[in-house]
Amino acid sequence: xxxxxxxxxxxxxxxxxxxxxxxxxxxxxxxxxxxxxxxxxxxxxxxxxxxxxxxxxxxxxxxxxxxxxxxxxxxxxxxxxxxxxxxxxxxxxxxxxxxxxxxxxxxxxxxxxxxxxxxxxxxxxxxxxxxxxxxxxxxxxxxxxxxxxxxxxxxxxxxxxxxxxxxxxxxxxxxxxxxxxxxxxxxxxxxxxxxxxxxxxxxxxxxxxxxxxxxxxxxxxxxxxxxxxxxxxxxxxxxxxxxxxxxxxxxxxxxxxxxxxxxxxxxxxxxxxxxxxxxxxxxxxxxxxxxxxxxxxxxxxxxxxxxxxxxxxxxxxxxxxxxxxxxxxxxxxxxxxxxxxxxxxxxxxxxxxxxxxxxxxxxxxxxxxxxxxxxxxxxxxx
Numbered sequence: 001x002x003x004x005x006x007x008x009x010x011x012x013x014x015x016x017x018x019x020x021x022x023x024x025x026x027x028x029x030x031x032x033x034x035x036x037x038x039x040x041x042x043x044x045x046x047x048x049x050x051x052x053x054x055x056x057x058x059x060x061x062x063x064x065x066x067x068x069x070x071x072x073x074x075x076x077x078x079x080x081x082x083x084x085x086x087x088x089x090x091x092x093x094x095x096x097x098x099x100x101x102x103x104x105x106x107x108x109x110x111x112x113x114x115x116x117x118x119x120x121x122x123x124x125x126x127x128x129x130x131x132x133x134x135x136x137x138x139x140x141x142x143x144x145x146x147x148x149x150x151x152x153x154x155x156x157x158x159x160x161x162x163x164x165x166x167x168x169x170x171x172x173x174x175x176x177x178x179x180x181x182x183x184x185x186x187x188x189x190x191x192x193x194x195x196x197x198x199x200x201x202x203x204x205x206x207x208x209x210x211x212x213x214x215x216x217x218x219x220x221x222x223x224x225x226x227x228x229x230x231x232x233x234x235x236x237x238x239x240x241x242x243x244x245x246x247x248x249x250x251x252x253x254x255x256x257x258x259x260x261x262x263x264x265x266x267x268x269x270x271x272x273x274x275x276x277x278x279x280x281x282x283x284x285x286x287x288x289x290x291x292x293x294x295x296x297x298x299x300x301x302x303x304x305x306x307x308x309x310x311x312x313x314x315x316x317x318x319x320x321x322x323x324x325x326x327x328x329x330x331x332x333x334x335x336x337x338x339x340x341x342x343x344x345x346x347x348x349x350x351x352x353x354x355x356x357x358x359x360x361x362x363x364x365x366x367x368x369x370x371x372x373x374x375x376x377x378x379x380x381x382x
Contacts, residue, residue: 127214210372216341230331280306
């Protein structure tokens with residue numbers, strides 16, 4: 001298999017091609033930036049909102065004084081590959097642990113298990129279980145209360161930490177990606193003034209040479225209701241296609257770009273830790289632990305199909321995006337509650353936040369994002 005092409009692109013340089021329907025839009029429009037961030041309001045609260053529950057997780061944008069170098073490739077070990085399929089350490093007999101399927105196709109909710117206490121064998125099984133169920137919500141977790149170094153140590157078991165190219169992060173911990181909209185931040189109304197909805201289906205940072213795999217997102221503060229996250233099973237989306245259409249997708253590659261995300265950050269007064277890159281990935285990728293094939297494109301980061309004319313590329317990508325967005329029978333919705341840690345496999349699941357809560361309430365989450373292998377494709381099998 002030929003290696004994927006990665007191209008470094010100067011900041012603010014336009015990509016070679018874009019989908020007109022998503023030009024200039026980025027999910028970070030749903031996340032507060034430094035220009036809208038009021039640190040004292042987060043520490044002390046406002047007339048309408050209490051102080052932040054976890055001030056050690058409040059974002060800063062000054063962890064670095066210089067640009068980071070490009071990310072280098074590394075050998076990733078997928079711990080789910082050799083894990084016991086019966087999950088004896090993750091769900092030991094005789095101990096509390098309740099698994100509730102959110103839907104038959106995707107998603108589970110687990111209570112009675114503390115992630116921070118898992119043994120290495122249980123972590124291996126966690127990676128496999130999440131790969132199979134695509135997204136799992138673990139309730140009543142202590143993650144948010146752990147020292148940040150300890151939470152990062154847990155995450156490092158699953159791969160090298162990804163450092164986001166633009167997001168705010170806790171002071172001294174750029175490995176943590178923060179999803180943060182502060183108290184009394186009402187800019188969401190401005191965002192929806194130009195769009196009819198907030199749905200942004202994507203897999204995280206797919207423009208990287210080695211995008212994330214097993215990913216952890218945990219709630220710090222949330223609105224009274226709303227702000228849920230939607231997830232879609234991209235392996236099921238592949239299986240729903242006809243064999244002939246599956247065959248047509250095999251061998252195709254698409255360019256994923258992180259340039260627009262950087263430019264969006266700079267235009268809003270944010271930061272850029274690295275130069276933007278564009279990377280080719282197969283449209284169909286294979287999961288190393290389950291062997292499943294999954295669609296690997298998304299409207300946030302995918303720009304065009306290599307070797308196709310613009311109209312051809314736009315047409316095929318739009319079909320795939322519509323297929324993912326409209327297939328509600330391969331989707332699930334996770335509601336955030338205090339103490340929730342959501343674990344998903346970024347290789348075989350896409351997701352979208354929902355901006356539907358009462359504007360002005362704080363929404364604050366932390367993501368630990370271990371990188372995985374370079375996406376690869378195995379031969380088509382009917």
